[in-house]
Amino acid sequence: MTLPAPPLHTDILIAGAGPAGMALRLALARLGVAAVQVDKHAAGLNTSRAAVLHARTLEVLEPLGVVPDLLAHGLKVQDFRIRAGSDVLLHIGFDAIPSAYPFALLCPQNRTEAILQSRLDAGALAITRPARLVSAAATPDGIAAGLALPDGATQTVHARWLVGCDGAHSAVRNLAGIAFEGGDYSETFVLADVRMDGPWRDEVSLFFSPDGLMVVAPLPEDDGSSTDRYRIVATVAATSDQPALADVQALVDQRGPAARVRELLWSSAFHLQHRLAAQVHRGRFLLCGDAAHVHSPAGGQGMNIGIQDAVELAEPLALALRAGDLSGIEAWARRRHEVAREVVRMTDGLTRMATVSSGLGRAVRQAVLGLVGHSEFLRQRIAVRLAELEE
Template sequence: MDSVSDSVVKTGVLVVGAGPVGMALHLALRRQGVACIQVDKHAAGLNTSRAAVIHARTLEVLESLGVVPELLSSGLQVTDFRVRETDRVLLHIGFSELPSVYRYALMCPQDQTERILRRHLDAAGGLIDRPETLLTLAESADGVLARVGSPDRGSRTVHAQWVVGCDGVHSTVRELAGIAFKGEDYTETFVLADVRMDWPIARCEVSLFFSARGLVVVAPLPEEDGRSPDRYRIVATVAQSGDAPGIPEVQAILDERGPRGAAGRIRELLWSSAFHLQHRIAEQVSRGRVLLCGDAAHAHSPAGGQGMNTGIQDALSLAAPLAQALREGDLRALEAWAARRHAVAREVVRMTDAMTRVATAASPLGRSLRNTMLGLLGRFPLVQEKIATRLAQLHVN
């Protein structure tokens, strides 16, 4: 149990951030019997869909938390990913032959994933202190002194043997630890919209459409409360956008870039956003007694739905080495974790950057070469299977 002495709260691990990565880590640490305090600067979960796909490897590692049955019942299984230019299929990637019991990508919006993780964390007796912001970090002889503050309760000091930053791209933990976050911003602006619409393509498919004006991705989302199956995620590049797009703007993108004659008709806009992307990686994921997981350690394009999946795998592979370090003082497994996850992050950033640059090729020659290359890849089943395995992250141990 955590203890209080001289107004300092003591714990084994302080987890900063309570998105899916932070909650997965907290749950895993509790299963290891590790005392843990978790803080998050938001008063409640963000309650937006954001990351919407859970890949096969992530489902495999989540089995240890007992959350997979609920995720499967809440999600939608997608077996096909097709790259198209209007009505022409350039490349088909199928997931039905994946070397896993989960032969699909599970579409499950992030807010639903977070609700499921939170229910299990509540059942395990785990608490999240909200809203509480990390103010300072200072290494001590046997851990880290962290000052955290709340608008209602003022500030307090937490003495943790280890601090794990699961607090996103703008990580306060990473900044206070002095860890560089190296990379670049993309020039393109992206818009995202969750809609209800009529759509001519089967709901077992995620579709990526190329056009001279940019790309658009259309992915089915699971239904809630027994409503008809007409909920979709749309992501597209645009010349510029300062505001969240409305129905007219999103409909125009579908009409221009989607299938000819039947691009789909939007009936309701559920949520939308405009955003810029970046690709960056932390110089290291471990410095002293500070560790980084998820977007705090690596930021990249959403191409292939790799971000949240990589972060959850960061967290769940950390729990056992961190417990060993706490109990035995043996850091070898923790050092191996840091080296491995940093290498995985570099690989993911390289892959998603390549996918994004190929998908956003601007010149007519570049687009023509891209489409020809994808058409050639589509002729080799073994290549398609390898791509599917990498997207599902099944090549990662």
């Protein structure tokens, strides 16, 4: 729905209305901080994209009142296994992690966004869309941001802070002149939601193959029930923009145990990067989520650290607005930048480990994973890290 043009002055202007942007808006509203939120899309995207919420993310979302709905519409999974074909190389269990949420919650991103949107609606917190950020310049007390509106007009909004939650191609990051450092993966990533006769209903599986990695994760139905719906993510040398059922079946046949893909619900192919913004705070510009970091989907970390970036920013922003104290924002920027750096390093390592092609390399990998698998301490450390409870 197209909403009226935003007001000319606001404390906080949030660009982007994905999970990070909506979480930030809710966290600010809880603290009584006024914000304007804009998004370039006319409506929320209806594809499932990211599909897992980890324990730390559920913890930080608790004060926003959305966790009961997420739990009702998600699927709890306690096991993560790394496999090579039918062989289990490493089993990580989440059942003993130090959290009230000892599991990974499988919940498609469009459903997570719908739950966040419902909470915004309940608080009469409107998103102005479609409205595209086209300019931003520093002023003595903030940022003058130019928005392109649907009627062709441009409106200037004066904000004390501008927060970019606007994705990997962030206009906020570009306008702030912040470098996005890293590189591109040579492979193409295939993303598909399917109905499949598979043996992995109670786990998330990461398959290692000389041809590339494949992640298989169970997905819930709309009511949270468990049936035969799965998410598949895989690296390939090349594919069409919308891989067909036969393409997905070929990946499963090549990289996993025998399973029949009965129906393709949705598919996409995309190129991915491993990049980190040089900084997440420059003047009155701030970056959260994919605007600040992008990386491999191995480990299911991306949406999670984006939501955490956003929720943890709310209190430092409120302090800056009310007391002029920037120390909280500076500490937030250091902390979240280091968290992102570690996640980019970890997911890139998993991706490269998955695609080792030499016999010697695979033997070394299997030996290392075997040693880890025999150490309860190391398995628990990995579980805590994947759940993002070290952050």
